[in-house]
Structure formats: C-alpha cells, structure tokens
Amino acid sequence: AQTVTQSQPEMSVQEAETVTLSCTYDTSESDYYLFWYKQPPSRQMILVIRQEAYKQQNATENRFSVNFQKAAKSFSLKISDSQLGDAAMYFCAYRSSNQGGKLIFGQGTELSVKP
C-alpha cells in the first residue's frame, strides 16, 4: 500500500520569505501523480500544484514550486515570497494511476506566516 509522510507538523515563515515543506512517499508503482493541497480554516481543499511522475521537470505555479526527486521518493513544496494568505494546513497527496485513482494524504503541515 502507498503511504505519504509529512514530517513537519508545523512550520513558520516570515512574510516575504521562502519556506519549504517536506513530503516523502512510498510506492512500488512507476506511474502516479503527486499533489499539494492547501486547507485554510474554511476547510475547503484547494489544489496548489500537481506533478506527474513521468515528468522530470519540476512543476511550478507562480510562487509555488516543487522539488520532485523520484528515486528518493521525495516531493517538497517551496513557497516563495510568502504572504499572510498562505497560512493554512498543507497536505501532500499521492494518487495512483490505477486502484480507482484514489488520493492518499499525508499528515499535513500547519504553516503560519508572521507579518
């Protein structure tokens, strides 16, 4: 079975600074998808960024980028120029290309942004 591990329960960053959230996963599959989701206090799940395992190039979305290391099974999220609105729970997630495509989440990292 696949597992996703986020070893940082909480992180803090100064406004305008850069922060990196860690995520590792375990799988025997070669084809899969990785995601970072943001969950603000409203509890709405917001997709931040996604990465296809077959792509070597790291995904980027404006201030958000990932460092995808397939061999190491690592998928970290970098947030540049942090803003107060970035404060939220961040979940790393793994999605199989089969098994119905279910999404497995890590434990989450609570990010706070200091003004």
Add this chain to the structure above:
Amino acid sequence: GAVVSQHPSRVICKSGTSVKIECRSLDFQATTMFWYRQFPKQSLMLMATSNEGSKATYEQGVEKDKFLINHASLTLSTLTVTSAHPEDSSFYICSAVKGPSNSPLHFGNGTRLTVT
C-alpha cells in the same frame, strides 16, 4: 467549472439516529466519488470509493454497514451514517472526478457532523 456541492454543511443529530450527506457534481458527470473523514488537526482519511451503479469499495477498518454509500447517478453520491454515536462526530468531505486517473479531483466544502 467543476463544482462539487456537498449538503448539509453542518448537521447535529441525536445518538442512535441516521444522517444522510449528499455530494453532487453540478456541472460534470463524476465517474468516481470519494468520501473522506477528517478529525480536528488531522489528515483526510479515505473511507470509501464510489462508482456510479456499483457497490462502493471501503477502506480497511471502515464499517460498510455503518457508513452506507450510494452512487445512484453520475452526479450524486450519498453517505448515510447509520445509528450515529458521538464518536462519529467529524468532518466529512467528498470529492468527485470525471474521467481517468490523471483527471483532477474536485472537493465539496465538507459536512461537520455533531452527534449528541
């Protein structure tokens, strides 16, 4: 586009009663819907995968007779918590996907269930 509506957003029920939560894809047909449960300050735990017209696939440890899932159409899945107990109090979130595994998941806004 790709809106998922979940209803109700909050529900309080008495112990022993049953509660139904609806998950609707408003502008697309969802081939698969997923039901998650989230306790405070914890992650989303997958409860079951629901495909239209077939029985739901439950994750290990989830009681299928307690958490009844029905996916009657391509736009509606329901989760019924039967004989609810206070320990069933939680945040329940559904998500829907159209198409193959590389299609994005769209999440509902969740339902906060409180059992008194």
